[in-house]
Amino acid sequence: MTTREELRGHWNEIRGRIEEKWSQLSSSDLDGLEGKTDQLVGKIQQKTGETRSDIQRELDSMVESLSHSASSMAGKVGETFNEAVKNSREQFSHASEAAREQYEQVNQTVQKGYREAEQTVRKHPAESVAVAFGTGLIAGVIVSLVWRR
DSSP: OOOHHHHHHTHHHHHHHHHHHOTTSOHHHHTTOTTOHHHHHHHHHHHHOOOHHHHHHHHHHHHHHHHHHHHHHHHHHHHHHHHHHHHHHHHHHHHHHHHHHHHHHHHHHHHHHHHHHHHHHHHOHHHHHHHHHHHHHHHHHHHHHHHHO
């Protein structure tokens, strides 16, 4: 037997199917009957002359069909969600791997530059000190000019 909750939960769909099945019912006949199983069955019986058990069986069939459709749809939504999560994880994994590779390349380049600078300073210590002094002097002049403004 169709329960009040089942009828209320699928009311819009069931209402459309009721109007298709029992065309003798008008839309106003169904107004206010959401979730009221006994009153709905009584109204259909009054308008169509069908037996209560036949009407109840048809309503049960409608609710079962809608519940099955909703369950099937929920399963499909779940599958789609799981697939999206899987794809996101794969994309994150690829992005993480690409970032790791970029970090390694930058790290190697910086280390190479450091080694070359160290070798240059070892080969030409006096020139290196002079360049460092000159760079510091120029930087100091620029900073003092900016501070004056």
